[in-house]
Amino acid sequence: MEQVKNALISKNIKPTYQRLEIYKYLRNNRNHPTVDMIYESLLKKIPTISKTTIYNALETFVEKGLVMPIVITGTEMRYDANASKHPHFLCEKCGKIIDIDLECRYIGKMNVRGNIINEMHCYLRGICQNCNNSGH
């Protein structure tokens, strides 16, 4: 509880009620939610919350490095309370996105033909453990 509040304060983000609830959702639901998923869930607790507020809060969180935006499906953004670099895994069957414990590397240098590489993003596709087991 206090931990969540301090996480915001330590990143210089004013801990308003809405921001705390949004961040708490992200910490408790490690499902890389869309804005809509967050919205639908918070509506139960905060019936007056608006999507604009969620967009605003997430923008702030990303700017301050508290939250990592992730792009996999192409049509919608997803967000991860784990802001450190790590790869994601998309299940091609159920569409779920999970964290995966792998190290991704590129073989080469920081400078490729004059292009300076700052960071690498990677995600993996396949069949998740759950879908794989229910398949037989």
Added chain:
Amino acid sequence: MEQVKNALISKNIKPTYQRLEIYKYLRNNRNHPTVDMIYESLLKKIPTISKTTIYNALETFVEKGLVMPIVITGTEMRYDANASKHPHFLCEKCGKIIDIDLECRYIGKMNVRGNIINEMHCYLRGICQNCNNSGH
């Protein structure tokens, strides 16, 4: 010319006039275009073409494995006539997306805690050679 047509036929895609032009555009412009970029360019040659047709054609191309959809920005899809796996580089300054000659690997196995990995996608971010040179 015939090559373009045969590329479609060999993937079991009927080579209509519009599809040929869309695929030709992708072959000639290796800039990972958006639907809108393809549309605006083809309008000059085919004033009656519609975005729906471009969406339809690209969907077919992707299904048949002729074209690779790429997801980097999160707001729009981009397409690449090179359907073989290779990483992309996004310039954080000019927004250009280019192919980059690097090998990406993950350190680990095909099966991570029951999740079966089929493929890996990766992209890199940084400053492109062009922006880097014009900077000083």
Added chain:
DNA sequence: GTATCTGCAAAACATTTGCAATTCT
């Protein structure tokens, strides 16, 4: 002639913007 493909118009989503009301200090 029957399947498929094209393209218009409208709908469906995701996101952004303008702004007035609210909240916090």
Added chain:
DNA sequence: AGAATTGCAAATGTTTTGCAGATAC
């Protein structure tokens, strides 16, 4: 009071859908 935040309503941008007419085999 003053600055930041919230949330409504409208606008924007991308993609999807329904469907009638055109095209191809």
